[in-house]
Amino acid sequence: MAGRIEDYALIGDMQTAALVGRDGSVDWFCAPRFDSPAVFAGLLGTDEHGFWRIAPKIPGVPTEPATRRRYRGDSLILEQEWDTPLGSVRVTDFMPPRTGVPRIVRVVEGLSGRVPMLSALRMRFSYGRVIPWVHSREGRTGAVAGPDSVWLDSDAATHGHHKTTFSDCTVSAGERLTLVLSWQASHLDPPARIDAMESLRTTEAFWEDWVAQCTYRGPWRDAVVRSLITLKALTYEPTGGIVAAPTTSLPEDIGGVRNWDYRYTWLRDAAITLSSLLRTGYRDEAEAWRAWLLRAVAGDPENLQIMYGVAGERELGEAELSWLPGFENSSPVRVGNGAVDQLQLDVYGEVIEALHLGHMSGLARNDYAQLLQLKLIEYLEKHWNEPDEGIWEVRGPRRHFVHSKVMAWVAVDRTVRLIESQGSTEAKLTRWRQLRDDIHRDVCEKGYDPERNTFTQSYGSQELDASLLLIPQVGFLPPDDKRVIGTIEAIQRELTVEGGFLLRYPTVGEDSGLDGLPGDEGAFLACSFWLADDLAMIGRVEEARQLFERLLALRNDLGLLAEEWDPRLQRQVGNFPQAFSHVPLIDTALRLTACGAYG
Numbered sequence: 001m002a003g004r005i006e007d008y009a010l011i012g013d014m015q016t017a018a019l020v021g022r023d024g025s026v027d028w029f030c031a032p033r034f035d036s037p038a039v040f041a042g043l044l045g046t047d048e049h050g051f052w053r054i055a056p057k058i059p060g061v062p063t064e065p066a067t068r069r070r071y072r073g074d075s076l077i078l079e080q081e082w083d084t085p086l087g088s089v090r091v092t093d094f095m096p097p098r099t100g101v102p103r104i105v106r107v108v109e110g111l112s113g114r115v116p117m118l119s120a121l122r123m124r125f126s127y128g129r130v131i132p133w134v135h136s137r138e139g140r141t142g143a144v145a146g147p148d149s150v151w152l153d154s155d156a157a158t159h160g161h162h163k164t165t166f167s168d169c170t171v172s173a174g175e176r177l178t179l180v181l182s183w184q185a186s187h188l189d190p191p192a193r194i195d196a197m198e199s200l201r202t203t204e205a206f207w208e209d210w211v212a213q214c215t216y217r218g219p220w221r222d223a224v225v226r227s228l229i230t231l232k233a234l235t236y237e238p239t240g241g242i243v244a245a246p247t248t249s250l251p252e253d254i255g256g257v258r259n260w261d262y263r264y265t266w267l268r269d270a271a272i273t274l275s276s277l278l279r280t281g282y283r284d285e286a287e288a289w290r291a292w293l294l295r296a297v298a299g300d301p302e303n304l305q306i307m308y309g310v311a312g313e314r315e316l317g318e319a320e321l322s323w324l325p326g327f328e329n330s331s332p333v334r335v336g337n338g339a340v341d342q343l344q345l346d347v348y349g350e351v352i353e354a355l356h357l358g359h360m361s362g363l364a365r366n367d368y369a370q371l372l373q374l375k376l377i378e379y380l381e382k383h384w385n386e387p388d389e390g391i392w393e394v395r396g397p398r399r400h401f402v403h404s405k406v407m408a409w410v411a412v413d414r415t416v417r418l419i420e421s422q423g424s425t426e427a428k429l430t431r432w433r434q435l436r437d438d439i440h441r442d443v444c445e446k447g448y449d450p451e452r453n454t455f456t457q458s459y460g461s462q463e464l465d466a467s468l469l470l471i472p473q474v475g476f477l478p479p480d481d482k483r484v485i486g487t488i489e490a491i492q493r494e495l496t497v498e499g500g501f502l503l504r505y506p507t508v509g510e511d512s513g514l515d516g517l518p519g520d521e522g523a524f525l526a527c528s529f530w531l532a533d534d535l536a537m538i539g540r541v542e543e544a545r546q547l548f549e550r551l552l553a554l555r556n557d558l559g560l561l562a563e564e565w566d567p568r569l570q571r572q573v574g575n576f577p578q579a580f581s582h583v584p585l586i587d588t589a590l591r592l593t594a595c596g597a598y599g
């Protein structure tokens with residue numbers, strides 16, 4: 001395991017992804033899909049659970065992490081370089097956008113001197129549990145167990161030792177060697193060999209073409225583009241589904257139990273991702289996601305789930321992988337996600353808001369999208385006033401979360417506006433205008449504490465919740481409303497941690513608090529971006545810009561963000577990289593750019 005979460009880099013082929021550490025080790029790789037069992041799970045355990053490391057190996061000299069690393073231009077091609085006493089060497093890692101099987105390509109190049117290099121490959125299928133049979137066939141190394149096979153094509157000779165496949169060689173300046181690892185279903189013939197350098201050229205061209213479509217031209221271009229590339233990498237290209245993150249169980253609390261599997265498509269996370277992509281010029285991805293949505297939720301809205309598999313699968317039952325000790329002993333390691341069965345009413349608002357934005361942005365009219373919207377409102381009409389698990393997917397008792405009700409209002413409001421814009425005489429319009437007013441009144445009466453001049457987390461509660469920052473952003477109340485300003489000020493006062501970043505809600509140490517879980521967690525990055533948005537909306541633009549810059553400084557050297565930031569340990573925590581952090585980064589950059597907040 002390479003070290004901290006932020007020591008990892010992402011590579012991917014838009015069907016799955018891998019994490020590569022600064023030590024040159026691929027410690028996480030699930031194949032063939034994001035949510036398939038891992039071939040390398042060292043990230044959540046030890047080297048025994050699988051890895052592929054390529055780094056200098058000089059006898060008597062300890063191997064250091066890479067001296068430098070970067071993505072090549074605006075791409076997902078990682079370059080790591082080591083300066084050693086014997087010379088310098090570069091390892092370039094990437095996954096070609098999928099045309100056949102998933103592949104990890106690694107190119108070793110001598111930059112100066114003569115550097116001995118070692119590739120150590122330990123394949124362990126089924127999340128580190130299964131040691132495969134390894135054999136050589138026609139100059140290739142193959143590993144097979146159960147449904148999986150993995151094939152290594154290397155320019156250097158390989159040999160096996162201690163259930164690990166090694167290749168070693170010495171590279172001089174100007175010399176190059178390539179290694180390609182391909183996954184294939186084990187009942188099929190080995191996959192064809194590829195030309196690694198040709199694949200590098202086409203992969204670079206793919207990313208250059210994709211980035212060229214970006215319409216954002218503001219001062220935070222590099223941060224926005226890196227976030228967009230990350231979101232694209234989290235998109236499952238065959239279906240348009242978007243995973244929340246490519247990992248499971250990177251801890252929100254190092255050593256604790258807050259470890260979840262994010263390799264699925266949350267309607268909430270995907271809907272806000274779609275909005276960011278639309279605002280930055282990516283209409284094809286937005287169309288693809290809308291099509292995914294319509295397929296995934298087809299049927300009775302009563303059966304709508306808050307999350308699905310990337311192809312729309314519904315069975316995501318949660319299980320624990322007892323043989324994996326977890327990242328820095330944060331256990332359990334979970335696969336699947338029990339939140340799948342929760343009621344989260346905000347999801348209706350986020351989905352309808354995304355459909356609304358698609359409509360306003362001129363996406364081709366889709367009658368099913370409109371039909372879906374109407375069906376979702378009919379569902380909400382019956383259920384909006386029930387308690388739910390809310391945006392944070394709490395595992396404690398259901399409550400009347402204020403944010404959920406606000407988003408129910410958003411769903412009805414956007415639908416009313418859609419019908420009005422079409423000049424329709426839809427009979428339900430009057431009823432839904434009334435419903436919109438009823439929800440608004442209910443929230444303002446039961447979710448607002450006049451003594452403290454703040455909205456509260458749930459009806460009757462004293463707690464605050466950073467999701468309330470979305471109240472002005474979704475237009476529930478205007479930013480200059482005294483209740484909005486009071487809420488922003490109260491949240492800033494009570495939920496801020498070191499650096500001015502925000503907790504999403506208070507946790508209570510070892511006792512189980514609101515979320516039903518022991519332990520604390522870090523500052524929730526999405527909420528901290530929302531605070532910057534709100535500050536800008538209420539005219540505190542310079543403060544907003546400064547907070548935004550501090551948030552940008554939390555990214556790792558490659559521009560990547562996990563879900564949270566632990567202010568005590570000064571390190572990223574939670575799954576990585578996380579769409580729910582990169583989307584608000586883009587949104588805040590767009591807002592501050594529109595405000596002219598250039599510093």
Ligand SMILES: OC[C@H]1O[C@H](O[C@H]2O[C@H](CO)[C@@H](O)[C@H](O)[C@H]2O)[C@H](O)[C@@H](O)[C@@H]1O
Nearest residue numbers: 244260266268269337339391392393580
């Ligand atoms: O903290 C408890 C919950 O954490 C996860 O949910 C979070 O991630 C989701 C995906 O990004 C996001 O949509 C949600 O708002 C976050 O709270 C986890 O998936 C849940 O099972 C867990 O209860």
